[in-house]
Structures are given as C-alpha cells and as structure tokens.
Amino acid sequence: MxxxxxxxxxxxxxxxxxxxxxxxxxxxxxxxxxxxxxxxxxxxxxxxxxxxxxxxxxxxxxxxxxxxxxxxxxxxxxxxxxxxxxxxxxxxxxxxxxxxxxxxxxxxxxxxxxxxxxxxxxxxxxxxxLFLAKSKRELSLLKYTAKERYLQLFYQQPNIVRQIPLKYVASYIGVTPQGLSRIRRQIS
Structure with missing residues (x-):
C-alpha cells in the first residue's frame, strides 16, 4: 500500500x-x-x-x-x-x-x-x-501517421516499445505487425 x-x-x-x-x-x-x-x-x-x-x-x-x-x-x-x-x-x-x-x-x-x-x-x-490520457490518444490517432505515432511512443513512452510485444505495439498504433516492421526499418 x-x-x-x-x-x-x-x-x-x-x-x-x-x-x-x-x-x-x-x-x-x-x-x-x-x-x-x-x-x-x-x-x-x-x-x-x-x-x-x-x-x-x-x-x-x-x-x-x-x-x-x-x-x-x-x-x-x-x-x-x-x-x-x-x-x-x-x-x-x-x-x-x-x-x-x-x-x-x-x-x-x-x-x-x-x-x-x-x-x-x-x-x-x-x-x-484518465480523461487527458484518452483525449491525447484520440488526437494522436486523428492527427498523426502510424510512423509518427510510433516515433512518439519511442520518445515519449519508451517503456511501451521496450516492454510490450511488437504485435500489441502494432495494434496500438493502428498497423499490422508487418506494417510496424516496415516502419522500424525506415527509421533505423
């Protein structure tokens, strides 16, 4: 406690x-x-x-x-x-x-x-x-590309990128696991 x-x-x-x-x-x-x-x-x-x-x-x-x-x-x-x-x-x-x-x-x-x-x-x-987190997430989905959302995760919430299986990260940013692989290749 x-x-x-x-x-x-x-x-x-x-x-x-x-x-x-x-x-x-x-x-x-x-x-x-x-x-x-x-x-x-x-x-x-x-x-x-x-x-x-x-x-x-x-x-x-x-x-x-x-x-x-x-x-x-x-x-x-x-x-x-x-x-x-x-x-x-x-x-x-x-x-x-x-x-x-x-x-x-x-x-x-x-x-x-x-x-x-x-x-x-x-x-x-x-x-x-909780409201602010939900609002930020909704705006991210509306304003940014999948690549931009991944980069935001990478810099703002690196614990997600480090600790979460990539198939769930892909779903979270709105792409397939293959799409996430392409994004990761583009930025590396």
Whole structure:
C-alpha cells in the first residue's frame, strides 16, 4: 500500500485518519501473465493500482485483437466506463506480465467519497488524468501517421516499445505487425 499512499501524496498530504480509512478499503490481488483481469461482457467492479506488472486494454477479435491502452507500475487502471456506468465492459484487461494490484471496489470507493473530503478530491484528480490520457490518444490517432505515432511512443513512452510485444505495439498504433516492421526499418 506504500505505493498507493506515495501516489496520493504527490497530489495532496493525507491526514493519517483519512489514509487509514482509505487503505482499509483496498485489497491486494495478483494475476498471472496472460490472465484476463476484466472480461468483455463483465461489469468492472474494481479500480486497481498496479504495484508491479503491465496491463493491456483491448477489444478481442476473431482474427486480431485491437489494443488501445497499456498500464504500468504505479498507475491506476480499470475498464473505467464500465466501472462508472455499471454496464458490461466492451473490452478486456489482460496481464502482460505477472501483475499485482491494490484494488478498491466500486461500493467501497463510493464510501470513501461519502466519508472523506480528500477522497472526492483524489477521485476528481484521477478522473481528470484518465480523461487527458484518452483525449491525447484520440488526437494522436486523428492527427498523426502510424510512423509518427510510433516515433512518439519511442520518445515519449519508451517503456511501451521496450516492454510490450511488437504485435500489441502494432495494434496500438493502428498497423499490422508487418506494417510496424516496415516502419522500424525506415527509421533505423
């Protein structure tokens, strides 16, 4: 839980009583490499903070999955739209490495919001960060070529290029694995 507190305290200093209440609502859970964390059609019930590991967000397909996001250590993640609306998720979350998370249920998060002022503030900050990341991703897909998107990943998020299998990187930037190979040859 130390990483979660450290993450929160980069935003706001926590009073010990608030931290004790908030931390009591989290549980630790581990997932094996390749394990589906949230399945398509399942209502997302947990907001998770990644202690260690990598999580991929994707739309499963018959021939190819469509990868649209990755989450690394010390980041919050979930099928956020499903978590908020309480409707079944249209995509899946999968552990790309052995992954351990600290997670809080939807109901417990609502209690944190109701019982702590700092919980509301932290929730707003987390929602704003998720919105900004989603907005940046959408603009990237609209404004840049696949080559430009790959170069942006290479310079801005090198952990994706280094740690994620190339077939998922290709899907993430919107090309086939062969197309990504061509892009990589062009820039090397």
């Amino acid at each position: 130390g990483y979660v507190r450290e993450y929160y305290e980069r935003i706001v200093k926590l009073v010990e009583a608030d931290w004790q209440y908030i931390s009591s609502c989290f549980e630790r859970k581990s997932f094996a490499k390749g394990e589906v964390i949230t399945a398509k059609g399942q209502v997302e019930n947990y907001l998770s903070f990644v202690e260690v590991g990598i999580i991929r967000h994707y739309v499963p397909g018959e021939d190819n999955d469509l990868t649209f996001s990755f989450c690394f250590e010390k980041e919050f993640t979930c099928a956020y739209d499903s978590f908020l609306t309480r409707l079944p998720s249209e995509y899946e979350l999968q552990a790309l490495a052995d992954t351990t998370v600290w997670r809080i249920s939807f109901d417990d998060l609502q209690k944190v919001y109701a019982n702590t002022q700092v919980g509301n503030y932290l929730g707003r900050i987390a929602a704003e960060k």
